[in-house]
Amino acid sequence: MSDSFELVIVTGMSGAGKTVAMQSFEDLGYFCVDNMPPTLLPKFWELVQNSDKIHKVALVIDLRSRAFYDEIIEMLRELEDANFIASRILFLDAADEELVARYKETRRAHPLAMDGRLLDGIHKERELLADIKAQAQIVIDTSKISPRQLREKIFHSFEQKQTAPFHVETMSFGFKYGVPIDADIVMDVRFLPNPYYVKELREQTGLDKGVYDYVMNSKDTEQFFQEFIHLLQFVMPGYVKEGKSNVVIAIGCTGGQHRSVALAKRIGDALAKDYPVHISHRDMNKRKETVNRS
Numbered sequence: 570m571s572d573s574f575e576l577v578i579v580t581g582m583s584g585a586g587k588t589v590a591m592q593s594f595e596d597l598g599y600f601c602v603d604n605m606p607p608t609l610l611p612k613f614w615e616l617v618q619n620s621d622k623i624h625k626v627a628l629v630i631d632l633r634s635r636a637f638y639d640e641i642i643e644m645l646r647e648l649e650d651a652n653f654i655a656s657r658i659l660f661l662d663a664a665d666e667e668l669v670a671r672y673k674e675t676r677r678a679h680p681l682a683m684d685g686r687l688l689d690g691i692h693k694e695r696e697l698l699a700d701i702k703a704q705a706q707i708v709i710d711t712s713k714i715s716p717r718q719l720r721e722k723i724f725h726s727f728e729q730k731q732t733a734p735f736h737v738e739t740m741s742f743g744f745k746y747g748v749p750i751d752a753d754i755v756m757d758v759r760f761l762p763n764p765y766y767v768k769e770l771r772e773q774t775g776l777d778k779g780v781y782d783y784v785m786n787s788k789d790t791e792q793f794f795q796e797f798i799h800l801l802q803f804v805m806p807g808y809v810k811e812g813k814s815n816v817v818i819a820i821g822c823t824g825g826q827h828r829s830v831a832l833a834k835r836i837g838d839a840l841a842k843d844y845p846v847h848i849s850h851r852d853m854n855k856r857k858e859t860v861n862r863s
Contacts, residue, residue: 597727601626657706658705659705660709662712663711709723739833740851741822742820802843
């Protein structure tokens with residue numbers, strides 16, 4: 570295991586945003602566990618110590634009993650004394666009236682007010698969590714901030730400089746096989762010249778020089794690329810500002826073998842100057858696979 574290991578305990582008031590926090594830590598590359606029972610923690614630490622791949626862990630925990638609180642704090646002290654981890658506690662809080670409004674909106678029952686008033690449950694939980702809040706290195710009040718703003722605060726507090734949570738996926742696909750369901754932006758390039766009708770290019774893909782040059786040498790392709798890349802360069806900062814962790818740009822042609830492949834590569838290469846980019850080609854070899862099976 571790496572000499573450097575980071576643990577974040579995420580806790581706080583029910584309804585204060587722990588789900589958003591967990592999703593944020595996942596985007597930052599943390600191994601996240603939600604509400605692990607205390608009895609499983611020793612085994613979990615043993616597994617972590619023997620892992621070469623887990624270096625950052627976020628445990629999202631509801632500390633609603635004194636015994637649970639004492640057990641977690643004692644374990645953190647033992648681990649830190651052994652120089653095993655660097656740990657921090659993130660406590661999420663919100664005003665009573667805001668928590669009441671959130672529970673009313675979702676129509677959920679507060680876990681400590683199953684048979685009583687909602688506000689009584691909130692007061693009881695706040696009392697139980699007073700000690701752990703005092704121990705927390707970071708306290709965030711979510712009363713007047715949006716989920717996006719909470720994500721930004723977590724990124725600002727825990728993001729390492731070398732970490733880039735926002736990334737771009739450019740992928741090619743064939744409309745005959747269906748539009749990717751996870752695409753954020755879909756662009757149809759079937760209006761461009763099709764190398765399929767050039768006999769010597771038919772069996773090649775958009776990654777081959779002959780096909781790539783055939784697609785790119787078209788005036789329509791060049792005009793499309795310049796205008797589309799300018800549009801993407803305009804909208805990407807907006808996605809980042811809104812707190813998106815990634816954007817999937819899907820470029821489609823008929824079979825996903827020629828035009829979409831070439832353009833997905835060129836668009837991905839252009840965006841890679843400003844963002845981490847992964848380029849994939851979903852259907853590039855499907856036609857060949859179909860021919861081989863028949």
